Amino acid sequence: MFGQLRMIITLIMIMGIAGAGMYVFKLRADNAVLKSNQLKLEQSIESQTKLLEQQKKDFDAILESNKKLNNLIQTFKQDLDDLDKRFNKKKRDVGKLAIARTKAIERIINKGAENAQRCVELASGAEHTEEELKATKRSEINPECPALANPGYVHYE
């Protein structure tokens, strides 16, 4: 009887120790999982922060690009208005002027064509010459496309 009781107590003790051991192992495993989760969360936060920063940079770049293209379109409008003015300013009639001062108008037209041609070359990606870059006065600029040909020139009336 006493022997059986001892055996039962011993069994209970062994089972208790084994259970405690298993519980410790479980806790260690849980701890490892939690550490790994923590690491993943930290990495996730870091990558999210990087993503947000990149998105902000992209957004700024898009805004700047839009602004640049809008400015360009504004200068196109200005150039076309200037061209129109050259033909029709103060009821100017190029035809009548050409009859009255044929040689002078021929010279002006040829100079204008040469300038316009240079504008096309620049628009297609040609490099600016030093004179074009340095030009700041109205007498130095290419009047067909000053915004494109002479970046240093500030338009004034």
Place this chain on the structure above:
Amino acid sequence: MSKIIALVLIVFLTGCSIGGEKKIKIFSVEEPRQKLDYPMPTALELEQLKWIVITSANAEEVFKKMEEQGLDPVLFGLSDKDFELLAKNFAQIRQKLQETTNLLEEYKKYYETDENSN
């Protein structure tokens, strides 16, 4: 003796399973898309041409000069109004070319700089 042999045999047969199978690790490495990297189109180099203004008063003189220069005495004409329109059309074509070139540059800058290439 036979028990020992059986035990050793069992150990040899099950020995390979000790330590279990190795786990396969899968890595995912993000490979950035290859850059298109076309060079920008070559700039135009246009031929110089000469406009001749011809009126009823100077027509004879102009044709005579052309013959002297060895040119065929023929001109392809525009009225003053059409010349104006041609100049405006030319300006619009040039602006469109500039706009397209700028767009291309902006796209290149946005998608092909190191920061944004991924």
